[in-house]
Amino acid sequence: MIELVDVVKLDGRREPFVREKVTVSALKSGAPPKEARAIGEAIEQVAYDGIPSGEIRRRVLEQLRDRNPEWEENWLMYDRAVKKRGVEAVAGVPAL
Numbered sequence: 001m002i003e004l005v006d007v008v009k010l011d012g013r014r015e016p017f018v019r020e021k022v023t024v025s026a027l028k029s030g031a032p033p034k035e036a037r038a039i040g041e042a043i044e045q046v047a048y049d050g051i052p053s054g055e056i057r058r059r060v061l062e063q064l065r066d067r068n069p070e071w072e073e074n075w076l077m078y079d080r081a082v083k084k085r086g087v088e089a090v091a092g093v094p095a096l
Contacts (some may be wrong), residue, residue: 005047019044039063064067
């Protein structure tokens with residue numbers, strides 16, 4: 001039986017956890033497909049119903065850093081440039 005897992009967004013909305021979103025984010029950070037899939041699977045393994053989106057972000061960043069610090073920096077640059085997230089978002093403080 002597959003257990004459905006919802007992610008709680010910053011604004012309180014809930015949406016289903018989608019492993020592919022994590023995988024695509026890892027790919028965009030520079031991870032090769034095999035590594036990106038492994039990151040998506042690792043996050044799926046620890047996801048639980050009601051997991052905050054910030055916890056997913058933190059866990060993905062840990063996975064990227066552990067595998068290649070450059071991938072983590074790529075993600076952070078994207079967050080700063082495109083999503084306008086600062087260091088606070090990475091430290092676990094929700095971005096506004």
